[in-house]
Amino acid sequence: MQYSVGVEYALHCLVYLIDVPSNESIGIKDLAEFQGLSETFLSKVFGKLSKAGIVSSVPGVKGGYRLSKSPEDISFWDVVKAVEGSKPIFQCKNIKDNGYLYRENCCTAPSSCTINLVMLSAEEKMRDFLRSKTLAWLNEELDRDLSKQVREDTRNYFSKSNI
Known part of the structure:
Protein backbone atom coordinates (compact mmCIF):
# COMPACT_ATOMS: atom_id res chain seq x y z
CA MET A 1 0.00 0.00 0.00
CA GLN A 2 1.38 3.35 -0.97
CA TYR A 3 -0.07 6.78 -1.53
CA SER A 4 1.47 8.91 -4.22
CA VAL A 5 3.80 11.78 -3.42
CA GLY A 6 0.94 14.03 -4.54
CA VAL A 7 -0.73 13.47 -1.16
CA GLU A 8 2.39 14.62 0.67
CA TYR A 9 2.80 17.71 -1.50
CA LEU A 31 3.93 26.83 -4.13
CA ALA A 32 5.79 24.72 -6.70
CA GLU A 33 8.98 26.77 -6.42
CA PHE A 34 8.96 26.55 -2.62
CA GLN A 35 8.56 22.75 -2.78
CA GLY A 36 11.07 22.39 -5.60
CA LEU A 37 8.74 20.64 -8.02
CA SER A 38 7.05 21.05 -11.34
CA GLU A 39 4.28 23.61 -11.66
CA THR A 40 2.46 21.23 -14.00
CA PHE A 41 2.51 18.42 -11.45
CA LEU A 42 1.29 20.65 -8.63
CA SER A 43 -1.40 22.14 -10.88
CA LYS A 44 -2.81 18.64 -11.40
CA VAL A 45 -2.83 18.01 -7.65
CA PHE A 46 -4.53 21.34 -6.98
CA GLY A 47 -7.05 20.66 -9.72
CA LYS A 48 -8.12 17.58 -7.75
CA LEU A 49 -8.18 19.52 -4.48
CA SER A 50 -10.31 22.19 -6.13
CA LYS A 51 -12.73 19.65 -7.57
CA ALA A 52 -13.10 18.16 -4.06
CA GLY A 53 -13.91 21.60 -2.61
CA ILE A 54 -10.81 21.76 -0.43
CA VAL A 55 -9.34 24.79 -2.19
CA SER A 56 -10.76 27.41 -4.47
CA SER A 57 -8.94 29.06 -7.31
CA VAL A 58 -8.71 32.80 -7.70
CA PRO A 59 -8.36 33.93 -11.33
CA GLY A 60 -6.24 36.78 -12.54
CA VAL A 61 -2.67 38.02 -12.48
CA LYS A 62 -2.52 37.90 -8.69
CA GLY A 63 -4.61 34.73 -8.66
CA GLY A 64 -3.84 31.43 -7.06
CA TYR A 65 -5.42 29.22 -4.45
CA ARG A 66 -6.86 29.54 -0.99
CA LEU A 67 -8.59 27.14 1.37
CA SER A 68 -12.30 26.70 0.74
CA LYS A 69 -12.92 25.45 4.28
CA SER A 70 -11.58 26.00 7.74
CA PRO A 71 -8.41 23.99 8.53
CA GLU A 72 -10.44 22.23 11.24
CA ASP A 73 -12.78 20.94 8.54
CA ILE A 74 -10.13 19.49 6.22
CA SER A 75 -8.95 16.04 7.26
CA PHE A 76 -6.03 14.04 5.98
CA TRP A 77 -8.59 11.60 4.57
CA ASP A 78 -10.26 14.43 2.62
CA VAL A 79 -6.90 15.14 0.98
CA VAL A 80 -6.10 11.48 0.31
CA LYS A 81 -9.55 10.94 -1.19
CA ALA A 82 -9.22 14.05 -3.38
CA VAL A 83 -5.76 13.14 -4.70
CA GLU A 84 -5.99 9.32 -4.83
CA GLY A 85 -9.72 8.63 -5.01
CA SER A 86 -11.66 6.46 -2.60
CA LYS A 87 -11.20 3.10 -4.29
CA PRO A 88 -10.33 0.37 -1.75
CA ILE A 89 -6.63 -0.41 -1.42
CA PHE A 90 -7.28 -4.16 -1.34
CA GLN A 91 -8.74 -5.36 -4.61
CA CYS A 92 -10.43 -8.72 -4.01
CA LYS A 93 -10.17 -10.89 -7.13
CA ASN A 94 -12.30 -13.74 -5.71
CA ILE A 95 -9.46 -16.19 -6.29
CA LYS A 96 -11.26 -18.64 -4.03
CA ASP A 97 -13.68 -19.25 -6.90
CA ASN A 98 -10.80 -20.71 -8.93
CA GLY A 99 -9.86 -23.21 -6.19
CA TYR A 100 -10.01 -26.95 -6.86
CA LEU A 101 -13.19 -27.61 -4.84
CA TYR A 102 -15.12 -24.78 -6.46
CA ARG A 103 -13.98 -25.79 -9.98
CA GLU A 104 -15.19 -29.32 -9.39
CA ASN A 105 -18.54 -28.13 -8.02
CA CYS A 106 -17.90 -30.03 -4.79
CA CYS A 107 -18.46 -27.03 -2.65
CA THR A 108 -20.39 -23.78 -2.89
CA ALA A 109 -18.62 -20.52 -2.32
CA PRO A 110 -19.63 -18.58 0.81
CA SER A 111 -21.50 -15.34 0.17
CA SER A 112 -18.57 -13.15 1.17
CA CYS A 113 -14.84 -13.59 1.36
CA THR A 114 -13.48 -13.39 4.91
CA ILE A 115 -10.14 -12.09 3.65
CA ASN A 116 -11.85 -9.24 1.80
CA LEU A 117 -13.95 -8.37 4.86
CA VAL A 118 -10.85 -8.20 7.09
CA MET A 119 -8.94 -6.05 4.61
CA LEU A 120 -11.86 -3.66 4.12
CA SER A 121 -12.30 -3.38 7.88
CA ALA A 122 -8.61 -2.55 8.31
CA GLU A 123 -8.86 0.11 5.60
CA GLU A 124 -11.86 1.65 7.35
CA LYS A 125 -9.89 1.89 10.60
CA MET A 126 -7.09 3.66 8.73
CA ARG A 127 -9.58 6.05 7.09
CA ASP A 128 -11.10 6.80 10.52
CA PHE A 129 -7.63 7.65 11.84
CA LEU A 130 -6.91 9.91 8.84
CA ARG A 131 -10.30 11.57 9.34
CA SER A 132 -9.27 12.41 12.91
CA LYS A 133 -6.21 14.38 11.76
CA THR A 134 -6.94 17.79 10.31
CA LEU A 135 -4.93 20.62 8.78
CA ALA A 136 -5.43 22.55 12.02
CA TRP A 137 -3.91 19.63 13.96
CA LEU A 138 -0.99 19.46 11.48
CA ASN A 139 -0.39 23.17 11.79
CA GLU A 140 -0.22 22.88 15.59
CA GLU A 141 2.17 19.92 15.32
CA LEU A 142 4.44 21.87 12.99
CA ASP A 143 4.46 24.76 15.46
CA ARG A 144 5.75 22.30 18.09
CA ASP A 145 8.16 20.36 15.84
CA LEU A 146 9.76 23.09 13.73
CA ASN A 156 7.22 35.37 5.06
CA TYR A 157 8.10 33.59 1.81
CA PHE A 158 4.46 33.35 0.83
CA SER A 159 3.43 36.77 2.10
CA LYS A 160 6.21 38.41 0.05
CA SER A 161 5.37 36.47 -3.08
CA ASN A 162 1.88 37.98 -3.15
CA ILE A 163 2.94 41.58 -2.83
Missing part, protein backbone atom coordinates in the same frame (compact mmCIF):
# COMPACT_ATOMS: atom_id res chain seq x y z
CA ALA A 10 -0.89 18.52 -1.13
CA LEU A 11 -0.73 18.37 2.67
CA HIS A 12 2.40 20.51 2.80
CA CYS A 13 0.96 23.11 0.44
CA LEU A 14 -2.38 23.20 2.23
CA VAL A 15 -0.60 24.09 5.47
CA TYR A 16 0.96 27.08 3.69
CA LEU A 17 -2.53 28.25 2.73
CA ILE A 18 -3.76 28.33 6.34
CA ASP A 19 -2.42 31.80 7.09
CA VAL A 20 -3.49 33.38 3.80
CA PRO A 21 -6.05 36.15 4.43
CA SER A 22 -9.48 35.37 2.95
CA ASN A 23 -9.11 38.10 0.30
CA GLU A 24 -5.73 36.78 -0.92
CA SER A 25 -4.32 33.62 -2.49
CA ILE A 26 -1.00 31.93 -3.21
CA GLY A 27 0.00 31.21 -6.79
CA ILE A 28 0.78 27.69 -7.94
CA LYS A 29 4.15 28.93 -9.22
CA ASP A 30 5.16 30.07 -5.73
CA SER A 147 11.72 26.06 14.93
CA LYS A 148 9.92 29.35 15.21
CA GLN A 149 12.35 30.75 12.63
CA VAL A 150 11.46 28.11 10.02
CA ARG A 151 7.76 28.73 10.51
CA GLU A 152 8.24 32.51 10.24
CA ASP A 153 10.48 32.19 7.17
CA THR A 154 7.86 30.01 5.47
CA ARG A 155 5.05 32.45 6.20
Whole structure:
Protein backbone atom coordinates (compact mmCIF):
# COMPACT_ATOMS: atom_id res chain seq x y z
CA MET A 1 0.00 0.00 0.00
CA GLN A 2 1.38 3.35 -0.97
CA TYR A 3 -0.07 6.78 -1.53
CA SER A 4 1.47 8.91 -4.22
CA VAL A 5 3.80 11.78 -3.42
CA GLY A 6 0.94 14.03 -4.54
CA VAL A 7 -0.73 13.47 -1.16
CA GLU A 8 2.39 14.62 0.67
CA TYR A 9 2.80 17.71 -1.50
CA ALA A 10 -0.89 18.52 -1.13
CA LEU A 11 -0.73 18.37 2.67
CA HIS A 12 2.40 20.51 2.80
CA CYS A 13 0.96 23.11 0.44
CA LEU A 14 -2.38 23.20 2.23
CA VAL A 15 -0.60 24.09 5.47
CA TYR A 16 0.96 27.08 3.69
CA LEU A 17 -2.53 28.25 2.73
CA ILE A 18 -3.76 28.33 6.34
CA ASP A 19 -2.42 31.80 7.09
CA VAL A 20 -3.49 33.38 3.80
CA PRO A 21 -6.05 36.15 4.43
CA SER A 22 -9.48 35.37 2.95
CA ASN A 23 -9.11 38.10 0.30
CA GLU A 24 -5.73 36.78 -0.92
CA SER A 25 -4.32 33.62 -2.49
CA ILE A 26 -1.00 31.93 -3.21
CA GLY A 27 0.00 31.21 -6.79
CA ILE A 28 0.78 27.69 -7.94
CA LYS A 29 4.15 28.93 -9.22
CA ASP A 30 5.16 30.07 -5.73
CA LEU A 31 3.93 26.83 -4.13
CA ALA A 32 5.79 24.72 -6.70
CA GLU A 33 8.98 26.77 -6.42
CA PHE A 34 8.96 26.55 -2.62
CA GLN A 35 8.56 22.75 -2.78
CA GLY A 36 11.07 22.39 -5.60
CA LEU A 37 8.74 20.64 -8.02
CA SER A 38 7.05 21.05 -11.34
CA GLU A 39 4.28 23.61 -11.66
CA THR A 40 2.46 21.23 -14.00
CA PHE A 41 2.51 18.42 -11.45
CA LEU A 42 1.29 20.65 -8.63
CA SER A 43 -1.40 22.14 -10.88
CA LYS A 44 -2.81 18.64 -11.40
CA VAL A 45 -2.83 18.01 -7.65
CA PHE A 46 -4.53 21.34 -6.98
CA GLY A 47 -7.05 20.66 -9.72
CA LYS A 48 -8.12 17.58 -7.75
CA LEU A 49 -8.18 19.52 -4.48
CA SER A 50 -10.31 22.19 -6.13
CA LYS A 51 -12.73 19.65 -7.57
CA ALA A 52 -13.10 18.16 -4.06
CA GLY A 53 -13.91 21.60 -2.61
CA ILE A 54 -10.81 21.76 -0.43
CA VAL A 55 -9.34 24.79 -2.19
CA SER A 56 -10.76 27.41 -4.47
CA SER A 57 -8.94 29.06 -7.31
CA VAL A 58 -8.71 32.80 -7.70
CA PRO A 59 -8.36 33.93 -11.33
CA GLY A 60 -6.24 36.78 -12.54
CA VAL A 61 -2.67 38.02 -12.48
CA LYS A 62 -2.52 37.90 -8.69
CA GLY A 63 -4.61 34.73 -8.66
CA GLY A 64 -3.84 31.43 -7.06
CA TYR A 65 -5.42 29.22 -4.45
CA ARG A 66 -6.86 29.54 -0.99
CA LEU A 67 -8.59 27.14 1.37
CA SER A 68 -12.30 26.70 0.74
CA LYS A 69 -12.92 25.45 4.28
CA SER A 70 -11.58 26.00 7.74
CA PRO A 71 -8.41 23.99 8.53
CA GLU A 72 -10.44 22.23 11.24
CA ASP A 73 -12.78 20.94 8.54
CA ILE A 74 -10.13 19.49 6.22
CA SER A 75 -8.95 16.04 7.26
CA PHE A 76 -6.03 14.04 5.98
CA TRP A 77 -8.59 11.60 4.57
CA ASP A 78 -10.26 14.43 2.62
CA VAL A 79 -6.90 15.14 0.98
CA VAL A 80 -6.10 11.48 0.31
CA LYS A 81 -9.55 10.94 -1.19
CA ALA A 82 -9.22 14.05 -3.38
CA VAL A 83 -5.76 13.14 -4.70
CA GLU A 84 -5.99 9.32 -4.83
CA GLY A 85 -9.72 8.63 -5.01
CA SER A 86 -11.66 6.46 -2.60
CA LYS A 87 -11.20 3.10 -4.29
CA PRO A 88 -10.33 0.37 -1.75
CA ILE A 89 -6.63 -0.41 -1.42
CA PHE A 90 -7.28 -4.16 -1.34
CA GLN A 91 -8.74 -5.36 -4.61
CA CYS A 92 -10.43 -8.72 -4.01
CA LYS A 93 -10.17 -10.89 -7.13
CA ASN A 94 -12.30 -13.74 -5.71
CA ILE A 95 -9.46 -16.19 -6.29
CA LYS A 96 -11.26 -18.64 -4.03
CA ASP A 97 -13.68 -19.25 -6.90
CA ASN A 98 -10.80 -20.71 -8.93
CA GLY A 99 -9.86 -23.21 -6.19
CA TYR A 100 -10.01 -26.95 -6.86
CA LEU A 101 -13.19 -27.61 -4.84
CA TYR A 102 -15.12 -24.78 -6.46
CA ARG A 103 -13.98 -25.79 -9.98
CA GLU A 104 -15.19 -29.32 -9.39
CA ASN A 105 -18.54 -28.13 -8.02
CA CYS A 106 -17.90 -30.03 -4.79
CA CYS A 107 -18.46 -27.03 -2.65
CA THR A 108 -20.39 -23.78 -2.89
CA ALA A 109 -18.62 -20.52 -2.32
CA PRO A 110 -19.63 -18.58 0.81
CA SER A 111 -21.50 -15.34 0.17
CA SER A 112 -18.57 -13.15 1.17
CA CYS A 113 -14.84 -13.59 1.36
CA THR A 114 -13.48 -13.39 4.91
CA ILE A 115 -10.14 -12.09 3.65
CA ASN A 116 -11.85 -9.24 1.80
CA LEU A 117 -13.95 -8.37 4.86
CA VAL A 118 -10.85 -8.20 7.09
CA MET A 119 -8.94 -6.05 4.61
CA LEU A 120 -11.86 -3.66 4.12
CA SER A 121 -12.30 -3.38 7.88
CA ALA A 122 -8.61 -2.55 8.31
CA GLU A 123 -8.86 0.11 5.60
CA GLU A 124 -11.86 1.65 7.35
CA LYS A 125 -9.89 1.89 10.60
CA MET A 126 -7.09 3.66 8.73
CA ARG A 127 -9.58 6.05 7.09
CA ASP A 128 -11.10 6.80 10.52
CA PHE A 129 -7.63 7.65 11.84
CA LEU A 130 -6.91 9.91 8.84
CA ARG A 131 -10.30 11.57 9.34
CA SER A 132 -9.27 12.41 12.91
CA LYS A 133 -6.21 14.38 11.76
CA THR A 134 -6.94 17.79 10.31
CA LEU A 135 -4.93 20.62 8.78
CA ALA A 136 -5.43 22.55 12.02
CA TRP A 137 -3.91 19.63 13.96
CA LEU A 138 -0.99 19.46 11.48
CA ASN A 139 -0.39 23.17 11.79
CA GLU A 140 -0.22 22.88 15.59
CA GLU A 141 2.17 19.92 15.32
CA LEU A 142 4.44 21.87 12.99
CA ASP A 143 4.46 24.76 15.46
CA ARG A 144 5.75 22.30 18.09
CA ASP A 145 8.16 20.36 15.84
CA LEU A 146 9.76 23.09 13.73
CA SER A 147 11.72 26.06 14.93
CA LYS A 148 9.92 29.35 15.21
CA GLN A 149 12.35 30.75 12.63
CA VAL A 150 11.46 28.11 10.02
CA ARG A 151 7.76 28.73 10.51
CA GLU A 152 8.24 32.51 10.24
CA ASP A 153 10.48 32.19 7.17
CA THR A 154 7.86 30.01 5.47
CA ARG A 155 5.05 32.45 6.20
CA ASN A 156 7.22 35.37 5.06
CA TYR A 157 8.10 33.59 1.81
CA PHE A 158 4.46 33.35 0.83
CA SER A 159 3.43 36.77 2.10
CA LYS A 160 6.21 38.41 0.05
CA SER A 161 5.37 36.47 -3.08
CA ASN A 162 1.88 37.98 -3.15
CA ILE A 163 2.94 41.58 -2.83
